[in-house]
Amino acid sequence: LWIGFWRGGACTFDGVECRRPTGVDRLETSTVRAIFHDSRGDHWFGTDEGLYRRRGERWKRYGLADGLPTDAIRVVKEGADGALWVGTYGGGIVRMSGDRVESLDTSHGLSHDLIRSIYVDGDGVVWVGTEGRGLNRVFVSPRAPLSAARITAYTKEVGLFSDVVHQIVEDDVGRLWMSSNQGIFWAHREDLEAFAR
Numbered sequence: 001l002w003i004g005f006w007r008g009g010a011c012t013f014d015g016v017e018c019r020r021p022t023g024v025d026r027l028e029t030s031t032v033r034a035i036f037h038d039s040r041g042d043h044w045f046g047t048d049e050g051l052y053r054r055r056g057e058r059w060k061r062y063g064l065a066d067g068l069p070t071d072a073i074r075v076v077k078e079g080a081d082g083a084l085w086v087g088t089y090g091g092g093i094v095r096m097s098g099d100r101v102e103s104l105d106t107s108h109g110l111s112h113d114l115i116r117s118i119y120v121d122g123d124g125v126v127w128v129g130t131e132g133r134g135l136n137r138v139f140v141s142p143r144a145p146l147s148a149a150r151i152t153a154y155t156k157e158v159g160l161f162s163d164v165v166h167q168i169v170e171d172d173v174g175r176l177w178m179s180s181n182q183g184i185f186w187a188h189r190e191d192l193e194a195f196a197r
Contacts, residue, residue: 072090
């Protein structure tokens with residue numbers, strides 16, 4: 001079990017002892033905001049100091065020099081095609097596929113660059129919750145550049161319960177459940193899809 005800390009990095013906990021990795025550039029003092037285990041067996045750690053990948057016992061840090069728009073990472077998810085979707089605090093979202101790192105922000109039509117949550121549905125649609133500008137539906141073919149994405153924003157102005165979306169999960173009848181500062185709410189995915197057409 002991996003546990004992330006405020007300004008204390010991360011550790012593996014076996015029920016008795018917490019073991020911290022050593023020698024990992026800036027991770028030991030970072031605030032870990034996201035931990036994700038992908039389909040290839042890699043662990044990803046979103047921090048205020050960049051994105052870290054642990055593959056076996058080897059660590060790699062991704063930051064501005066690697067194409068990320070900011071070092072402030074808030075969420076990491078994976079699409080069915082194996083691409084990683086990364087939500088940042090101030091830089092929008094990032095798609096990482098192989099060696100390709102692409103970002104999408106308000107200049108491309110995203111409603112906000114402060115990202116709180118990401119959910120990738122079974123159709124490959126990426127749902128992005130923001131900190132103050134609602135929910136975004138992002139669709140792009142896995143082979144197309146991210147800049148070709150079709151984006152639809154949903155806010156309180158068009159009926160969304162809250163413009164702050166902390167988490168997004170889908171139930172077995174197609175409802176997207178979202179948590180916010182005002183509580184929990186849901187919307188039928190098919191209704192949101194119809195609005196996007």
